[in-house]
Amino acid sequence: MNTQQARFNMVEQQIRPWQVLDPQVLNVLSNVQRELFVPQAYQAMAYTDTDIPLGHGQAMLHPRVAARLMHDLHLTGAEKVLEIGTGSGYMTALLAGRAQRVVSLEINAELANTARSNLQRAGVTNVDVRVADGSTGAAGDAPFDAIVLSGSVAEVPQTLLQQLKVGGHLLAIVGQDHVMAAVLYTRTADAAWDSKALWDHTAPRLQGFTEPTRFKF
Template sequence: MNLAQARFNMIEQQIRPWEVLDPEILALLNEIHREDYLPLASKALAFVDMEVPLPGGQSMLAPRVEARALQDLKVQKHEKVLEVGAGSGFMAALLAHRAQRVISLEINPELAEFARSNLQKAGVSNAEVRVADGARDVQADGPFDVIVLSGSVAEVPASLLNQLKVGGRLFAIVGYEPVMRATVITRDSDKNFSTVQPWDTVATRLQNFPEPSRFKL
């Protein structure tokens, strides 16, 4: 496989058509090699428009979803980021190149070690992977400028919204199959939040987040 050509095709045929046009993000996707963050058996799937299976029943988000989320969040160099769902460490690497510091939580110890190893090999020094349950473990390092949920949830818990600084943004994929909504929540003041849902997608569930009953009278 010609990796450079496959990466170029991914950017031009999957990511640009999804309205990811920020030149810095497109350059970053060319610079950070997605295939380096996958198990050997899955490297051939690095550039495919799909979620890639990871150990522990987890998945790596599709390339266009990661790219669009990164563009929508507008992460700045002075900002501190919390990611829930480290997976292979690829999204943490992307965020680390845009932010001052990234803390990435992974509930699966094997996967957390895999992500740590990938980031270390890539020389990413401002991203830390912790074994933790992002649905339950409140982080002492908060509040954060940006929070990223690298997977889907039925709803965003208040405990995570409370970890946002004023002016901070949270990204999550919210809802139920067959259609979920990419959701960006901004903390406008101590008590007020605003929400936009600019596009649709589907993603694997993050573990242990609440699943409210969908039954209504």
């Protein structure tokens, strides 16, 4: 596989049509080698528009979804970012390309170790990958300029929203079953947050987050 051509095709055919047009975001996507973050068994799918299994019930997001999350955070390069759900480290690498520092939390130790190795191979150095339950965030490093959840949740815990700076943004795919949307939360004051649904998409669940009780009749 010509990975350079495949990466170019991914950007032009999958990502641009999803209204990801920021030149700096596209530059990061064009330069991060996605194949370094894909399990060996799925190398042929590295640049396809699909979720890629990582084991442990986790999966890599579609390239266009990772790109759109990046785009909608509007990072400038000076931010401290918290990522929930490191997975293979691909989204982490994208964030690192547009932030000053990234703290990434992964609940599964094996995935965290793999992600560290992947990031090292890719030459990404401004990232701290930790084994932790992402639902509680990283209060010791807060406040963050931006928080991104690399997977879906039923709802965003208040604990995470409280770890944003005033003016900071949290982006997550929120909802149930086949009804989910990317929602952007903005902290507008010490005790006030706004939220806005941006686009519809379903994504694999992040582990460790509370699910609502389902009534049985």
